[in-house]
Amino acid sequence: MQAYIAAIEPVNVEWSKNICLKIFFAGCNFKCPFCNTPHLLETNEEFLKDLKDVKKEIELNGSFTEAVIFTGGEPCLQKPQLVELAKFCREKKIKVGIETNGSKPEVLRGLLKEALVDFVAIDIKAQFDEVNAGFKEVNNAEVSVNEAEVNNALFEKVTKSKTFFISTNQIIQDIKTSLEILHEYKDKVDIEARTIIVPSLLFRKEDVIKVAEIVNELDARWVIQRFNNMPELVEKNFEHIHPPSTTFLEDLKEACVKKYPKLRIEIK
Numbered sequence: 001m002q003a004y005i006a007a008i009e010p011v012n013v014e015w016s017k018n019i020c021l022k023i024f025f026a027g028c029n030f031k032c033p034f035c036n037t038p039h040l041l042e043t044n045e046e047f048l049k050d051l052k053d054v055k056k057e058i059e060l061n062g063s064f065t066e067a068v069i070f071t072g073g074e075p076c077l078q079k080p081q082l083v084e085l086a087k088f089c090r091e092k093k094i095k096v097g098i099e100t101n102g103s104k105p106e107v108l109r110g111l112l113k114e115a116l117v118d119f120v121a122i123d124i125k126a127q128f129d130e131v132n133a134g135f136k137e138v139n140n141a142e143v144s145v146n147e148a149e150v151n152n153a154l155f156e157k158v159t160k161s162k163t164f165f166i167s168t169n170q171i172i173q174d175i176k177t178s179l180e181i182l183h184e185y186k187d188k189v190d191i192e193a194r195t196i197i198v199p200s201l202l203f204r205k206e207d208v209i210k211v212a213e214i215v216n217e218l219d220a221r222w223v224i225q226r227f228n229n230m231p232e233l234v235e236k237n238f239e240h241i242h243p244p245s246t247t248f249l250e251d252l253k254e255a256c257v258k259k260y261p262k263l264r265i266e267i268k
Ligand code: SF4
Pocket: 028, 029, 030, 031, 032, 034, 035, 036, 037, 041, 072, 073, 074, 101
């Protein structure tokens, strides 16, 4: 079997004391304007690799690798390849982590059901709501369809994920399902939610507090990440936006913890 894998690199990650091996799957179904891996968003032929060679590389690094982390791009888009590599790691007694945008709940469910992952990092890129009903209950308050549509419009702006084939509402529903699945497994795997604070997109206190509500329900560690204006972003105009200051991020953290005291927030 072959997979679109753009790179395999040893990295230091905080949840592991030893070196981990990151496997970068090529291809993503989102086009976040601030994404700093634009070269990983398409499945170019140059990335095609035989899984036998990928396994060899995992084995070669086995002596100093505590875990393999599947990232991207979006690794869940290549389900059979991802599952096969995760099973291989299990056989070799190497821990498995995955970094996902949460849009493929059935893949996540499969990995968790078969106990093939130890760590899941899921992006919660912006707040979202269900727009099905006239109103929905949030913390005993009714949120109108209009408000839900405003929230979902921001989600679309942050992810640029809708296409002719899939609506923003469907993507949001899929992410909600992923979060529900993760909540079910929260005592069995290490779960981390991640949100990037991007000036001009997701930065207003009221928006970040709405994301905090979602993370609070998930009951996971939450990493608030600083947007980084690196030279190669998906949208060039984001390269001129300054990263938020530490004080700004600390203020956001304080506001979220004030509203949801049980939140475990790290700023990076
Ligand atoms: S930041 Fe967005 S576009 Fe980039 S890999 Fe992650 S989900 Fe895909």
